[in-house]
Amino acid sequence: MSGHHAHITRLDDGITAIDTEYARPLLDASHLISERGRAAFVDTGANSSVPLLLDALAQQDLDPGDVDYVFLTHIHLDHAGGAGLLMQALPNARCVVHPRGAPHMIAPAKLIAGTEAVYGVEATRKMYGVIQPLDERRVVTPDDGQQFDLNGRELRTFYTEGHALHHYCIDDPASHGVFTGDSFGVSYRELDTAAGPFIFPASTPTHFDPVAAHKSVDLIMGCNPDYVYLTHYSRVGDLARLAQDMHEGIDAYAAIAHEHKAVDDPFEPIRVAMQELLSTRLRKHGYRGDDAAMQSILRFDIELNAKGLVSWLLRLKKQG
Numbered sequence: 611m612s613g614h615h616a617h618i619t620r621l622d623d624g625i626t627a628i629d630t631e632y633a634r635p636l637l638d639a640s641h642l643i644s645e646r647g648r649a650a651f652v653d654t655g656a657n658s659s660v661p662l663l664l665d666a667l668a669q670q671d672l673d674p675g676d677v678d679y680v681f682l683t684h685i686h687l688d689h690a691g692g693a694g695l696l697m698q699a700l701p702n703a704r705c706v707v708h709p710r711g712a713p714h715m716i717a718p719a720k721l722i723a724g725t726e727a728v729y730g731v732e733a734t735r736k737m738y739g740v741i742q743p744l745d746e747r748r749v750v751t752p753d754d755g756q757q758f759d760l761n762g763r764e765l766r767t768f769y770t771e772g773h774a775l776h777h778y779c780i781d782d783p784a785s786h787g788v789f790t791g792d793s794f795g796v797s798y799r800e801l802d803t804a805a806g807p808f809i810f811p812a813s814t815p816t817h818f819d820p821v822a823a824h825k826s827v828d829l830i831m832g833c834n835p836d837y838v839y840l841t842h843y844s845r846v847g848d849l850a851r852l853a854q855d856m857h858e859g860i861d862a863y864a865a866i867a868h869e870h871k872a873v874d875d876p877f878e879p880i881r882v883a884m885q886e887l888l889s890t891r892l893r894k895h896g897y898r899g900d901d902a903a904m905q906s907i908l909r910f911d912i913e914l915n916a917k918g919l920v921s922w923l924l925r926l927k928k929q930g
Contacts, residue, residue: 614661618669619844623785627844628666630655630692633737633910636799638688639844641789642666643782648761650679652780652789653841656691657739663692664699677703678760681767683791684777685711686814687725687738689841694718694742705744706758706767709751711776715744728815728917752778770830772823772860773812779830786836787845793826795856796842800907803896807846810888811859812911813918820864827856862887867919876923881916888912 617635619627624644632638632655640663641652649672651663667674677700682690685707693715697705707715714721718741726734752758752767759765766781770793780789788794797809811823830838831853837845838852846852866883870876888908889901897904 614665616662616666616669618666621785621845623782623787625785625787625839625845626666626670627839628663630659630662630688632656632659632688636843637910639839639841640666641839641844642670643760643763643765644670644672645761645763645784647672647676649677650681650758650760650765651677651696652681652839653683653689653791654680654692654696655689656687656737657695657741658692660692660696660699663696674700675702679703679758679765680705681765681780681789682707682711682715683779683789683793683841684708684774685715685721686774686792687721687741689791690715691738691741694744695739697744697748698742704748704750706750706752707744708769708776708778711774712744712749712751716746716749718743754778768829770826771817772819772821772826773814774817777826779826781833781835783833786834787839788830788833788835788837789839790830791841793823794830794838794840794852795859796911797840797846797852798843798907800899800903801892801895801897803898805896806848807852808892808895808897809846809852809855809859810891810911811856811863812842812915813863813922814914815918816921818863818918818922820860823860824857827853827860859891863915863919867923871923871926877916877920880919881912884912884916884919 617629626642628640630638643650754769767778770777770779773792792812795809795811797807801808
């Protein structure tokens with residue numbers, strides 16, 4: 611695996627953020643939790659990220675055999691695409707996947723087809739390679755509130771809907787932190803200002819649900835964390851303000867969707883409204899970069915969030 615040098619950020623309490631280099635630098639983090647010689651990964655990035663995760667282990671003087679768990683907060687491929695390949699390199703690990711997500715990781719054909727429907731076949735292959743199935747015997751499907759023991763360090767998984775029905779977060783009292791996947795939104799380090807981190811919800815297809823999303827933010831805050839560890843991107847504090855920003859953002863997204871529910875093909879107007887909302891909020895937050903810089907960082911999310919709102923509207927219509 612030589613030649614793959616992982617960019618890592620050593621945080622406190624045995625936690626290391628690893629840039630999976632998915633799509634662009636500083637977009638997608640895997641977190642490595644190390645506890646006196648035993649380790650766990652939280653989210654994996656794509657297949658192309660796997661050599662980086664293994665290099666990060668080596669940088670921490672850990673061996674692939676020292677990894678006990680691979681936690682997948684949910685099975686969107688920027689979080690879980692590399693899990694099957696990574697597990698092949700970790701002889702002792704078990705992969706912890708929400709019961710709704712596990713069948714799709716064990717037999718990934720449907721997951722791949724769904725991704726191809728969003729991105730197209732060629733782009734999917736380019737971004738994700740060939741998704742490797744998980745060995746069913748090495749998969750653990752946690753209950754809501756289940757405790758996992760990492761060499762004496764208690765990690766508790768709890769279910770959080772709103773972004774995906776098959777999403778859980780991990781409460782890690784040892785770090786006063788929660789690993790939130792996408793349930794506490796997205797906050798890119800390039801958008802930090804003197805006012806601190808900027809955060810916004812992820813309403814990506816296909817399970818966005820504002821009521822459940824609000825509840826998930828409250829469940830996370832109910833753990834009394836000082837920090838959350840986001841997959842996009844890593845550790846943030848100042849959580850009372852960020853939780854408020856998340857609640858306001860979820861309401862703003864729902865309002866955008868409702869404004870456009872009578873439109874025949876609402877994607878483009880919703881995308882424009884999403885871009886307007888995030889850039890206005892970001893300017894208000896004190897961001898001074900030019901529009902092109904802002905656009906290059908947010909374009910991907912704006913598009914996916916708009917698609918997610920369109921799919922939510924379709925679900926509402928079906929429900930009548």
